Amino acid sequence: MDLITAVIILAALGLVFGAILGFASIKFKVEGDPIVEQIDDILPQTQCGQCGYPGCKPYAEAIANGDEINKCPPGGEAGVKALAELLGREVIPLDEERGEEKPPSVAYIREDECIGCTKCIQACPVDAILGAPKLMHTVIIDECTGCDLCVEPCPVDCIDMIELPQTVASWKWQQPEQMIPVKQVEAN
Amino acid sequence: MERSNFASEIPIHEIPGGIHPTEHKTRSNQAAIRTLPLAGELIINLKGQAGNRSIPVVEVGDKVLKGQMIAECDGIFSSYQHAPTSGTVTAIEDRTIAHPSGLSDRCIVIQPDGEDQWRELSPQTNIDSLDREAMLARIFESGIVGLGGASFPSHVKLKRENGIHTLIINAAECEPYITCDDKLLQEHAEEVLKGTEIISKLYADINIVIGIEDNKPAAIDALAAARESLSLSNIKIAVVPTKYPSGGEKQLIQLLTGKEVPHGKLPADLGLVMHNVGTCFAIYEAFYQGKPLIQRLVTLTGDACQKPGNYWVPFGTPVEHLITQTDAQSPKHIIMGGPMMGFELPGPNVGIVKATNCIIMSAEGELGISEPALPCIRCGACMDACPASLLPQQLFWHAQADEFDKTEEYDLFDCIECGACAYVCPSHIPLVQYYRYAKSTIRNNKIEKTKAEKARQRHEARQERLERVKREKAEKHRKAAEARKKAAEAAGKKDEKKAAVQAALARVQAKKKAQQADDKDDSASGEES
Numbered sequence: 255m256d257l258i259t260a261v262i263i264l265a266a267l268g269l270v271f272g273a274i275l276g277f278a279s280i281k282f283k284v285e286g287d288p289i290v291e292q293i294d295d296i297l298p299q300t301q302c303g304q305c306g307y308p309g310c311k312p313y314a315e316a317i318a319n320g321d322e323i324n325k326c327p328p329g330g331e332a333g334v335k336a337l338a339e340l341l342g343r344e345v346i347p348l349d350e351e352r353g354e355e356k357p358p359s360v361a362y363i364r365e366d367e368c369i370g371c372t373k374c375i376q377a378c379p380v381d382a383i384l385g386a387p388k389l390m391h392t393v394i395i396d397e398c399t400g401c402d403l404c405v406e407p408c409p410v411d412c413i414d415m416i417e418l419p420q421t422v423a424s425w426k427w428q429q430p431e432q433m434i435p436v437k438q439v440e441a442n
Numbered sequence: 443m444e445r446s447n448f449a450s451e452i453p454i455h456e457i458p459g460g461i462h463p464t465e466h467k468t469r470s471n472q473a474a475i476r477t478l479p480l481a482g483e484l485i486i487n488l489k490g491q492a493g494n495r496s497i498p499v500v501e502v503g504d505k506v507l508k509g510q511m512i513a514e515c516d517g518i519f520s521s522y523q524h525a526p527t528s529g530t531v532t533a534i535e536d537r538t539i540a541h542p543s544g545l546s547d548r549c550i551v552i553q554p555d556g557e558d559q560w561r562e563l564s565p566q567t568n569i570d571s572l573d574r575e576a577m578l579a580r581i582f583e584s585g586i587v588g589l590g591g592a593s594f595p596s597h598v599k600l601k602r603e604n605g606i607h608t609l610i611i612n613a614a615e616c617e618p619y620i621t622c623d624d625k626l627l628q629e630h631a632e633e634v635l636k637g638t639e640i641i642s643k644l645y646a647d648i649n650i651v652i653g654i655e656d657n658k659p660a661a662i663d664a665l666a667a668a669r670e671s672l673s674l675s676n677i678k679i680a681v682v683p684t685k686y687p688s689g690g691e692k693q694l695i696q697l698l699t700g701k702e703v704p705h706g707k708l709p710a711d712l713g714l715v716m717h718n719v720g721t722c723f724a725i726y727e728a729f730y731q732g733k734p735l736i737q738r739l740v741t742l743t744g745d746a747c748q749k750p751g752n753y754w755v756p757f758g759t760p761v762e763h764l765i766t767q768t769d770a771q772s773p774k775h776i777i778m779g780g781p782m783m784g785f786e787l788p789g790p791n792v793g794i795v796k797a798t799n800c801i802i803m804s805a806e807g808e809l810g811i812s813e814p815a816l817p818c819i820r821c822g823a824c825m826d827a828c829p830a831s832l833l834p835q836q837l838f839w840h841a842q843a844d845e846f847d848k849t850e851e852y853d854l855f856d857c858i859e860c861g862a863c864a865y866v867c868p869s870h871i872p873l874v875q876y877y878r879y880a881k882s883t884i885r886n887n888k889i890e891k892t893k894a895e896k897a898r899q900r901h902e903a904r905q906e907r908l909e910r911v912k913r914e915k916a917e918k919h920r921k922a923a924e925a926r927k928k929a930a931e932a933a934g935k936k937d938e939k940k941a942a943v944q945a946a947l948a949r950v951q952a953k954k955k956a957q958q959a960d961d962k963d964d965s966a967s968g969e970e971s
Contacts, residue, residue: 299894301901309901380900399897422489424889425543426882429842430815430872 289341290318296336300328301379302401304352309379317341324348328400330355359417360398361405365390367412374404374413446659448666450681452651455700457693459829460685461862463618463782465657470743471621473751475629478767484526484552484758485793486512487539491593493519498550504531507561509734511583512550521595521796522585524734526756529554540778540795544788552758563732569640574603577644584728585735589720590691591779593797596721599710606645607713610698611638611722613654613661614682614689617780620800622739623719625752627654627661630723631668633730637722639674640729650677652719653694657684686782687860691716693829705856720799740764740798745805746773755794762790764801773803781809782861816869824863824873830856834863838873841880846887849880857881 294314305325307313317323323337324346331348338345348355363374363383370388382398385391393404405413418424489495496513506512506525513523532553536546566572566580582597590612611634615623627634642648654662662681669677682688682697692703695714703709709716720738727733736756743750748769755764761776777784778792780800794801802809824834833852840848857877864873 294898297894298890299897299901301897309905310898379904380897381904382900397896397900420543420545422539422541422543422545422547424886425541425545426886427542427875427878429844429879430875 287315287318290314292340293317293337296329296333296340297326298328298333298399300399300401302328302399302403303379304328306352322346322349325352327353327355356400357417359400359415360395361393361400361402362414362416363391363393364412364414365392367410369410371409373407373409377403377407379403444657444659445684446656446662446681448656448659448662448679448681451678452680452698454680454682455697457685457688457696457829458831459827459862460687460693461827461865462684463686463865465684466619466743466781467621467624467657470619470741470750470752471624471628471660473749475625475739475752475754477754478759478764480527480554480556480558480756481759481763482553483532483760484529484554484756485537485760485791486523486526486550486552486758487537487793487795488513488523488548488550489539490523490757490795490797491519491521491587491595493517493521493595495548496520496523498534498548500531500534500550502531502534505529505555506531506552507559509561509563509736511585511734512552515595518598519595521587521593522583522734523550523757524585524736525552526736526758527552527554528557528559538788538792540787540792540798542785549758549793560733565732566729569643569729574644577640580728581725583734584724586721586724586728587735587796588718589724589738589796589799590689590718591783591797591799593795596717596725599715599717600641600644602710602715603645605713606648606710606715608649608651608699608715609638609642609645610694610714610716611650611652611719612689612691612694612716613652613658613665613719614694615658616655616684616686616689617782617800618686619743619802620741620780621743622741622752622799624658624661625741626719626723626739627658628664631661631664632672633726634719634722635665635668635672635674635677636730637724637726638677638717639672640725641717641722651680651698652677653680653682653689653698655684655688656681686862687829687858690829690858690860692858705853735796738794738796738798740794741800742768742803743800744770744773744777744803745808746770746803755798757796758793760790761787761792761794761801764794765790765803768803770803771805774806775802775804775809777802777804777809782865783859813870815871818869818871821868823866823868827862827866829860829862830858832857834873837880838871838876841876844883846880846884849877850884854880854884 294311297310297314299310301309303309304327305313307316313326317337323341323343324334326333327348334348335345368390370385370390372385372387374391375383375385379401380397380399382394383391383404384394400415402415405415488498494516497516498513500506500512506529508525508528510525511522512525515521529552531550533551535549537549538544539547539549578597578600581600586596587593588596588599613623613627638650642650652665662679665679669675680698687693688697691709694716695709696702699714701712703712724735737754739752740755741752742764748771765773776787776790778787778798778801779785781802784800784802818835818838820835822835828834836852837849837854837857840852854877859874859877861874864871867873
């Protein structure tokens, strides 16, 4: 008798919890892959394609599927560190083949040399270049991510990448020098 | 140092932590306030306040009068700038500014003509005739910002009327070396109180408390005497024991009211508004004399300074000029602000800004800047000294390891950077620099993040647009193809009709011909008949 009661109770509990879980899985269904979103949040959104993928989102998807986390030079060491922390992976040095970490810069069009071919406009991943066929083009500095992609297609080589100067607003305090004293001891 | 025995008129509460550094105040508060000859050029920093850089309204070559507006504000937290003397604008260019970075920023350079000629002044002594808006407008147009150190525009602080019940005038001046507020009260207590009265008229019903440390007996006596002669008995004088940093806004509020300003809230949320005595004096001048804010009282001191004291210094005066005028002997460090919260200037050719309350010209070894840092021994002395009840050693630990989210968890942004922790640290760790590093990195990261977010949105919008264009093109092609097909079919049908018509025509023609032939036959036969 006891045995039957126990079985019935457990079965009933199983049914109830199963129903709750089933309901929750429908009600709280998460669209898309949240880990991809989190990875994409860490990536610098330069959309430069140096990682070999056509943009930051595709690379985020690739990382979620097991690709290395060190293929993003604009994100730099700090980016690799943040990704490693998020994904519980090892911090590895940046993949040198992909390029090196550069100071923030923006594209600049030497406007009197521009022939108005619109090739750079088509290359810009964030629509930061303004212009029309046979009219001079210009870069909206505030929107430029410094991805370099417009430089190569320019047939007259009139685009320069200019390092952003440091301003009072962008300046930050430096970390004081680390003070772990290193002493070299002679081996005898 | 001498302590005042003036009994505080309101009960004083306690603040946690705090330190008692050597005051070094007597050297600069003995002599009367003086003025110096004008410098050869004035370098007016357009970013000399909180908020955005002001926008110049003069051009190179323009002659300006003393007090003439030379730059207008850009956004609400910015402020107007006025010419500190009459002369010619010789340049509007980037010059090294008074900022710890040592970077350059846009400045207006004025060469004084020596006349020191005022523009036409329009004083307003009948304060009662003005409404709130007009009073705020005058404060705004006079370019007045908080002279306590943060340079926050005063009219913004005064705008909020709702729920404000207490006005606190900050005369605590707790940082060592600095004596400009002390000296201002000793010599201009009446003007300061008149300025205070103007501020109090912005509110329907308000309590007024002046908070001052007991190490300024002369200033306290001057205040009491001025209050007597102006019969402003509603103003209470609260004398607080000397302890650094009791002059911090949140600390003084806690001392006078016993309330702590909660995390992320403003004093106004507690019904309090605080202004510095220097600001009150500036407001007095703006109303009673019609003068905009063009100069301030600056304490010039330090072991290298031969004529220490308080001086009226026009904004933009290069520090170099102050050094030569006070016969300073090759100072080792030039500090703008006090020894606790100030910063070392990148060089002497930097203009005085509205926030400059003190210049310390230190001699070798005076400030103990160069002591080497040793590892943290977790003694907890910093924790006992912190006036904001934070855990400085934890903040340091995480800032050192770049664990910025952890520092935020430990309320890094409640740190007022007073430096009490670094002062007591037996290992001489530059703690405040770590906090500043962490704070500025967090701020920069946030800016980067919003930028990245914008880039992502633009990229996604572009992808979507390209996608849409592609779809539309395909749709167009499909439609065109369909149309062609229809046209072809229609053309096919038309041919049939045409053929039918032609056939009909042919038939008609054939009929006609036949008929004609018949007619001919008929006529022929008729002729014949």
